[in-house]
Structure formats: C-alpha cells, structure tokens
Amino acid sequence: MMWVMVDHLFVIRINAFNTNNLYVLTEWQHRIENSIYFAAHYAVDTFFCMSGILVTYVHMKYSEKFTIKLSSFYLFRLLRLVPALVATILIYVSVVKYVTQGPIWHSVLKQYLAHCKNTWWTTLLFVNNFIKYDDMCIQQTWYLSVDTQLYAVAPLILFFIKKNPTRTFLAIIMLCFVSMVYTWTITVVKDAGFVLFWDLNADDSLYVYFSTLSRMPAWLIGIVFGYFLYRNKNKKNSISQLANITLWLVSLCSMLALVLYQVVFVRHNYDVTRSAFFNSLSRPIWSLAVCSIIYSCCTGRGGCVNTFLSHPLFVVLGKLTYSMYLIHFLVIFVVVGNPKESTHFSTFEIFHDFCGIFVDILVCSFVICLVFETPVMLLIKYLFGRNTEIKRP
Numbered sequence: 001m002m003w004v005m006v007d008h009l010f011v012i013r014i015n016a017f018n019t020n021n022l023y024v025l026t027e028w029q030h031r032i033e034n035s036i037y038f039a040a041h042y043a044v045d046t047f048f049c050m051s052g053i054l055v056t057y058v059h060m061k062y063s064e065k066f067t068i069k070l071s072s073f074y075l076f077r078l079l080r081l082v083p084a085l086v087a088t089i090l091i092y093v094s095v096v097k098y099v100t101q102g103p104i105w106h107s108v109l110k111q112y113l114a115h116c117k118n119t120w121w122t123t124l125l126f127v128n129n130f131i132k133y134d135d136m137c138i139q140q141t142w143y144l145s146v147d148t149q150l151y152a153v154a155p156l157i158l159f160f161i162k163k164n165p166t167r168t169f170l171a172i173i174m175l176c177f178v179s180m181v182y183t184w185t186i187t188v189v190k191d192a193g194f195v196l197f198w199d200l201n202a203d204d205s206l207y208v209y210f211s212t213l214s215r216m217p218a219w220l221i222g223i224v225f226g227y228f229l230y231r232n233k234n235k236k237n238s239i240s241q242l243a244n245i246t247l248w249l250v251s252l253c254s255m256l257a258l259v260l261y262q263v264v265f266v267r268h269n270y271d272v273t274r275s276a277f278f279n280s281l282s283r284p285i286w287s288l289a290v291c292s293i294i295y296s297c298c299t300g301r302g303g304c305v306n307t308f309l310s311h312p313l314f315v316v317l318g319k320l321t322y323s324m325y326l327i328h329f330l331v332i333f334v335v336v337g338n339p340k341e342s343t344h345f346s347t348f349e350i351f352h353d354f355c356g357i358f359v360d361i362l363v364c365s366f367v368i369c370l371v372f373e374t375p376v377m378l379l380i381k382y383l384f385g386r387n388t389e390i391k392r393p
Contacts, residue, residue: 001321005328005361006354007040008140012336013353017104018345029266034347038262041209042255044143045218045283049290051147052222053229055154056161060230063162070155077151079380081144081322082124084372088138088326089123092116096330100338108337112139112329129210132203140329142210149212150219161227172224176217180280183214187276194265194275208279218287225291229298244301251289258282323365323373331361 014024028034093116097109116137122128123137126148133139161168186192192204208214239247265274297306335357343349 001043001324002358003040003043004140005324005332005358006350007037007043008329009332009336009354009357010037010040010350012332013343013345013350016336017342019342020345024345028345028347030263032260032263035260035262037350038266039259042258042283042286045215045286046290047143048147048150048215048218049222049225049287049294051150052219052224053226053291053294054222055151056158056223056226057230059154059158060162060227063158073155074152075383076380077148079376079383081148083376084323084326084368085124085138085141085144087368087372088330089116089120091330092138093120096334100334102338102340104339105337108333112333129212130206133205133210138326138329140325146210146212146215147219150216154223157223161223165227169224172220176220176284179213179216180284183208183211183280184276186211186214187279188272191272192275192279193270194278214279215283217284221284221287221291225295229295232299239301244296247292248296251292254285254289258286320362320365320369323368324361327364327368328361331357331364335360 018024092113096113111134115135116123119128119131119135119137122131123141123145126145128136129142129145129149133142136142157168157172160171186207190204190207192208261278265278293302293305296302297309302309335353
C-alpha cells in the first residue's frame, strides 16, 4: 500500500510545477535506482493475488461448516465496500474544494476532482474501469471495479473447484492463456505502450491497464494458491531445503528483474514487441513469484521473512488499508496543490514529502475506518453470525 501511495505522489509531483523539469525528463528518469517508482504497478497485481487467495481460502474454510448463499456472498461485499466509498465520494464533491487554496489548487480540482459530479455512479456500480482515467471519480477505484467484477464470478469458480479441482485448474490455465493472448494482441493492434504512465495513453489504458480481462491472471493464480493453502494449512512444506532456497531465489530474482527492467523502457525508444511481451507476461510472472512466497511463508518455509510479515503491527495497519486506499489520493492532492511557489523535484524530496504525507493519510484513514468501516463490520458480524470471522476482501 505504501508502494502505491508513494508512486501516486511521484506521478502527481512530476506533473506539478517544478523548477527542474528538464532534469526530470533527461537525467532523473534514466537512473536505475528510480525503477522502484516506475514498477509500482506490480503492487496492484500483488493485491489481485491476495484477493484471489482470500476468496478461495475463506470460502473453503467456512463452506465446510455451513453453506454460503449467493445473496450473502454478494451482500457481504457490498456492505464491506460501499459505505466508506460513498463517504469518500461525498467528500470529493462537497468538502474538498474548501480544504486549501493555492496557485494551482483550482487546476488540481478541475483535472482530478471535478469529475465526481458526473461519473460518481460509475464508481458506485463498480464499472468506472470502462471509462477514461481523466473522467473517473476517485481514479484509483478502477482497481476496486476490476476486483469486484472478478468477485462476481468467483462463486462459479469456487463451485467447480470443489467439485472437480483438476478440470477447474486446467480451465484456469486456459483462461490465463486467453488473457495473455488478448493483452498481446491489443497491445500490437493499438500500438499500446508498457504500463509506464508516460508510455501508455488514456485510450490504451482502457484496453490494457484497466481491463478486467487483462488483469485476470493475477487473481486466478491467487485462486489456485488459495485452494492449495487451504488443503495444506496443517501441513509443513515437504520440499527439500535446497528446493525451497531455489524457489525463493527464483521468485525474488524474477521480481527484482521485473522492477529493474523498467529503466529499459525509459532509456529506449518505443518497441511494440517489447511492450506486448511485458504487458502479457510480466504480471503473471510477478503473481507467481508473490504467491510462491506467500505459500512458503504459510507452510513453514518463510524463515525471517515470515517472522517480519507476521508482526502484530501489520495487523493494525492492515485494518486501515482500505481507508488508506480510498483517501490517500485526496490527501496527496491537497498537499501538492497547496504550495505558493514552484518546487524542486528529486528523489529525496519525494521521500521527504511522503514521510509527512503518510502520517496525514494514517490519521485520515483512522477517522474513515472508525466512522464508516467499523460500525459496518460489526453489522456484518451480527448479520452473518457471531462466530463468523470477518475477512477483508
């Protein structure tokens, strides 16, 4: 989540009024250490993986105790997501324009925040990934729409995965293949770039970056790993130490390579074959690496990584993740739109600004969570039974 937020700060700051824009466009973006900013889109695929894992794992866990009705399955999702989302939309259309002022504040309002008056309904219906990014209300909620659309078909997959796992896995592999072929084809036909924010224009993003079909493999891979996690939840990973180390090295090296390769797209001219290759294959590779790490940690082969990720602090922060996801863009807009003079763009300035902005986001997220999420979660617990463990989608 922090990776997503710092990347959004980076994107907004790089488009603001900077005193050194020439340096940004020539030298700064070519430095290999800055690949971490360009590669933040992989964090989205990590969320898709976790969503798929949780959908399968939680359903398999509780379906042995009682039957999950479709009405309850979808009602849970709506009650979990909609109240905080409605509150955020209302803040966008009413309160935010009075929060601050500055030379570029009205420009920020017009470019990023004014569209809620016209397209708010696409956000509430979870279909805003079908409209252009510049017309979206709460731009980051395109992910929420894609994830909800995938969640809508989850019962069908869960039904068949319990009835005939082998055939279902073969069908999932075919769906992933179809998705990759679609992404490759649409990239070539549309001359679309890779998912760097300056290489992928608004029209291309509808067919590649925001497309449910293009994003589907990460979620499906999570579905498969969620099933195996449930089946092996009480078992230790039986693979050898050498095989486990090899798997970890392959996973981490693959992820590092995908991150560092971003600079190749920046330093070289557009190549449709390279863009098609990475648009279709990079996200499934990243998803496999992430899921293999999760599986190793959950089956006793995580070592110090699992110890760190299992720290109770992350349980507390995890409860604020959805509120942070909804409100962080708005907080960044307010901070970036407030200065009375041009700023200097640098990696250190981004890190410095983010440290302060992150505290602001935490405070705002705590309020949103306390007022709009926690009461609804208690209502869900009451409606679905006191012994039902509440899992966040």
